[in-house]
Amino acid sequence: MSSSERAEWFIASVRQFLSKHPVADPSMAEWAGQMIAELDDTGMALRQVAVQLRMAGKPLTAAEKKERGIPVRLKIGHDFVEALTDSGAVDIAETAEAIAAWPIREWSRNTARDVIIYDRTVARIIIFDDNRTCAEARKLFHTFVDWNSLPTFPLFTCDRILCRCSFDRAPPAAVNKFRKAQRESTEGTIKGVIFLALIGCLIIWVLSR
Numbered sequence: 001m002s003s004s005e006r007a008e009w010f011i012a013s014v015r016q017f018l019s020k021h022p023v024a025d026p027s028m029a030e031w032a033g034q035m036i037a038e039l040d041d042t043g044m045a046l047r048q049v050a051v052q053l054r055m056a057g058k059p060l061t062a063a064e065k066k067e068r069g070i071p072v073r074l075k076i077g078h079d080f081v082e083a084l085t086d087s088g089a090v091d092i093a094e095t096a097e098a099i100a101a102w103p104i105r106e107w108s109r110n111t112a113r114d115v116i117i118y119d120r121t122v123a124r125i126i127i128f129d130d131n132r133t134c135a136e137a138r139k140l141f142h143t144f145v146d147w148n149s150l151p152t153f154p155l156f157t158c159d160r161i162l163c164r165c166s167f168d169r170a171p172p173a174a175v176n177k178f179r180k181a182q183r184e185s186t187e188g189t190i191k192g193v194i195f196l197a198l199i200g201c202l203i204i205w206v207l208s209r
Contacts, residue, residue: 009107017103033103050099053096112168127142
């Protein structure tokens with residue numbers, strides 16, 4: 001994928017986030033998505049990307065921050081703050097991180113998904129088991145899933161603005177344990193089916209006498 005195609009993907013991802021969480025005007029998706037794609041491509045950490053995002057535009061003066069009820073020490077630019085809705089302005093730092101995190105984490109998950117599916121291997125679900133993670137996702141804590149059963153994050157029922165859930169390739173020992181459990185489950189199912197079939201044959205034989 002070319003850099004322009006990657007940027008378009010990020011723009012679409014930010015637009016998707018804002019449609020689900022209206023913390024800012026949808027028109028910001030164009031410049032915010034482009035910025036996030038470029039900063040992420042340099043290897044910049046997510047939190048630093050979020051800082052750069054909220055600093056977009058001419059910096060607010062201390063007086064302007066006080067007038068808007070923004071902490072004076074918070075670095076923020078006009079382009080970002082003027083795009084925020086009332087709900088997005090409640091916690092500006094969290095809003096910036098959420099907007100930046102959505103495409104970056106989705107890109108990372110898609111990359112991991114492609115590798116896991118291509119290799120037809122087992123995925124390890126990565127969940128933060130705390131109150132910032134939705135209840136449904138926390139049920140997946142410390143679980144492994146096969147390549148053809150990968151969940152889509154954020155989960156459909158997720159009510160959190162900042163989804164931190166993801167997955168990666170399970171380590172070899174976990175894959176072996178998972179496959180062994182699969183084989184034992186399959187063998188148990190086959191034995192169960194054979195047993196029921198024999199019982200059925202026996203019943204038919206008894207009734208036919």
